Amino acid sequence: MTNDYCLQHATIDWPLRSVPQARREGDIYWSFTGGLDEKRHVYIEGNGLPERFSSLKQSSFQVFELGFGFGLNFLLTASAWSHRAQPGQILHYVAVERAPVAPADLRRLLQRITISNKERLTQIYPAPVAGLHTLWFQPNVCLHLYLGDARSLLADGLLRNIDCIFLDGFAPIRNPDAWDPWVLKQLALASRSGATLCTYSVAGHVRRNLQAAGFQIQRRPGYGQKREMLHASLPPDTHEGTPLTVAPVSVAVIGGGLAGHQVARALSRRGIQPTIFDDGGIRLPMYALSPQVALNVNPESRLSLLGTQFTNNHLDVQRIGLQRKMSSGRRQRVLASLHPDVASDCGNGLLYTHGGFLYGKDLFTDETNTPDNRIQRGQVLDVVEQSDRVVVTFQPIHSPSTQIDNFDHVYIAAPDRALTVLSPVPLTPVWGQSVVIQADSTIDGPVIADGASIIPGPDGFQVSATYDRDRHSQSDPRYQDTEVLVHHFRRSHPDTRVQSIRAITGQRTTTPDRVPVAGPAPDWQALGAYCADNTQTRPFQNYSDRIGLLTGFGSHGTTLAPLLAEFLVASMMKEPTVLTRDLMTVLLPSRFLLRQVGRLQTPL
Ligand SMILES: Cc1cc2nc3c(=O)[nH]c(=O)nc-3n(C[C@H](O)[C@H](O)[C@H](O)COP(=O)(O)OP(=O)(O)OC[C@H]3O[C@@H](n4cnc5c(N)ncnc54)[C@H](O)[C@@H]3O)c2cc1C
Structure with a gap:
């Protein structure tokens, strides 16, 4: 990770009638004679992907690529997958790039070649914010693009279950870091038994380092004028990796607000239709989307920048x-x-x-086409894990009796501390107000000034928001709050004639450190015992496999809820991680207690 929030793009030279060349490494992106055909030969066919995809029994397949470059290997793999994957199977493609190509260079290269879905790559290609970008390329292909140094991603120790590795960095002599023994050892540890690896390089030290990491290597015919390439594999009994979870059959989301809907969206990407329990919250006509960037680089701001990009890429943002x-x-x-x-x-x-605004209807529109019986109106009274099920006790809105349901997984996206599993999390509700003002004025796009946002919409300007810490329950709009917001609007639009004003009240929930809570529910009793025991030095490990917590978004629902819902669902389903360890740590629901005893670490 760099000291700044962003990386620099690679400087690329485009020699006439030749292949693009990275100026810093002084190396070409692929051989003069090879191009797509060589990549297909070395990586796609070399790893036997067409046959492996066709006969795949597991629900997902994971590729790891070192050196994303122009994404050609990714496009070839996605294309091979599209033709062969069964319904419900997902390709996770984890790629690392420390000098991403600029979007203009990417477009320039892709214009020259024929490959399916290349426009989609240019659409989702992220700005160079350092860190892990989760990008749904198509419904059954997820690209996890890490912009940064492979060593820091591998040092996190979060990669697991890799099925196949592409080593396609610049030549070992120009880029030795990518091929060193430690990197290759970490890749072996993160892979399943039987995983394969291919590379164009047959350099002696690459072969030796791969063998030392536990791979069995084989030289195979190279492409075109290249005599050889390298194929490596882990023996079948190396290690088992984390077993893939069986997709949960029944899933509930408690809270049908902004965060709950993002969880439902993340589940629907995986073909799961949850039951949503909601007791009727407030929705605004529009929501601003804006990153919060601190002057001193910190994990919270990085999260905010990555979250803004994720929302922009996956929801209908007014760009x-x-x-x-x-x-x-x-x-x-x-x-x-x-x-x-x-x-x-x-x-x-x-x-x-990447900021902008979203219409409420686009945040809450249920892409999942949730049938009526999947939305349960009323109040959830408690959520309790019992052996291999989660029991939800529910009070339907028009029924005198309570209802009890069982689920495989439950996501709590309701800031309700009456729920036992959420009660130790220090959440504070803060009421506030927005106004929608009809006025004869124009502004081009949303603006945030002096802590308030003004969003131009079809029904007027939405001005948000006030913070009423002394209000403890829903009430009618307050005159003084309306005055504050109208005054704010008039200050930036002095000559405007206000025609009408409509006020809306709502509630957001904050935490003491102003960072949301996103992660598996801790076993609170075990956490209390762990904190009381000063001899404990290992990270606290007792987290639920079945209950996830997602709340405390304050005013940053649009920026963070879509990304954190994706993170939570991916981690509950044991998929490749969506966040790096430093970001996971600041979100842990257990962090408030762990910080008090000075032992805040993510579980291993
Ligand atoms: C006036 C105002 C303006 C705002 N403007 C913006 C903005 O421009 N941009 C932005 O990003 N954010 C904005 N926010 C913040 C944004 O609304 C929150 O970040 C977001 O709503 C948080 O989503 P959530 O799902 O966690 O909570 P909520 O949206 O509050 O949803 C929680 C849901 O859970 C339900 N629930 C609670 N307990 C239970 C239970 N026991 N059983 C069943 N259901 C339950 C509630 O009824 C509710 O529907 C604004 C907030 C306010 C108040």
Whole structure:
């Protein structure tokens, strides 16, 4: 990871009638005679992917690539997968790139070649924010693109169950880090028994390092003028890796608000239709989407930048950027840590390229086509894990009697501390108000200034929000809050005639550190005992496999809920991680207690 929030793009030279070349490494991206055909030969056919995809019994397949470059191996793999995967099977393609190519270079290269779905790659290709980007390329293909150094991703120890590895970095002599013994050993540890690895390099030390890591190697005929390539595999009984979970049959989401709907969306990407329990929250007509970037680089801001990109890529965001007004001194300092593709100076503030706003209907529209019986109206009274089931006690809205249901997995996206499993999490509700103002004025896009947002919409300008910490239950809009918001609007639109004002109240929930809670539910009793025992030095390990917690979004629901819902669902289903360890740690539901005893670490 770099010191800044973003990486630099690779500087690429485009020699006439030749292949693109990375200036820093002084190396070409593929051989002069090879191109797509060579990649197909070495990586797709070399690993036997067409046959393995056709005969795959497990629900997913995981490829790891070192050196994403222009994404050609990814496109070839996705294409082979599309023709052969069975319904319900998912390809997870984890790729690492420390010098991502610029979008313009990517488009330039892809224009020259014929390969299916290449436009989709240019659509989802992320800005160079350092970290792990989760990008659903098509319904059964998820690209996990890590922008940063492979060593830091591998040091996290979160990669598991790799089926196949592509070593396609620059030549070992120009890029020795990518081929060193430690990297190859970590890859072996993260792979399943029988996993295969292919590379174009047959250099002696690459072969020796692979053997030392536990791979059995074989030289095979190379492509075209290249005499040889390398095929390696882990023996069948090396280790088992984490067994893949069987997809849960019955899943419930408690809370049908912004976060609950994102969990339902993440589940539906995996073909799971949950039952949603909701007692009727408030929805706004529009929501601003904006990253929060601190001057000192910290995990929370990185999360915010990655979350903004995820929302922008996977939801129907009105993509017009978002202006955040700030002083010129602060502006320059924030800009210095960001890439111009992420934010630019717009005179009196920053324009965040991936910010914007969403209509409430697009956040809550149920893509999952949830049938009526999947939405249960009423209040969940408790959620308790009992051996291999989770029991939900529920009070339907128009029924005198309670109802008890059992589920394989339950996600709690309701900020209700009356639920036993959520009661130790320090959540604070904060009521607030927005107004929708009809006025004869225009602004191009959403603006955040002096802590309030103004979003232009078809029914007027939505101005948000006030923070009423002294209010403890839902009540009618307050005159003084409306005044504050209208005053705010008039300050930025002094000559505007206000025609009508409609006020909406709502509630958000915050935590003491202003960071949401996202992760498996801790066994709170075991956590209490762990914290009381000063001799414990290993990370706390007792987390539920069946109950996930997701709440405490404060004012950042649109920025963080879609990404964190994806993270939580992926981790409950033992899929490749969506977040790196540092980001997982700041979100742990157990962090408040673990911090008190100075032992905050993610489980191994
Ligand atoms: C005035 C205002 C303006 C805002 N503007 C923005 C904005 O522009 N951009 C932005 O990103 N965020 C904004 N927010 C914040 C945003 O609304 C929250 O971040 C978001 O709603 C959090 O989602 P959630 O699902 O965690 O909570 P909620 O949306 O509150 O949903 C929780 C749901 O759980 C239900 N529930 C609770 N307990 C139970 C139970 N026991 N059983 C069944 N159901 C239960 C509730 O009824 C509710 O429907 C604003 C908030 C307010 C108040």
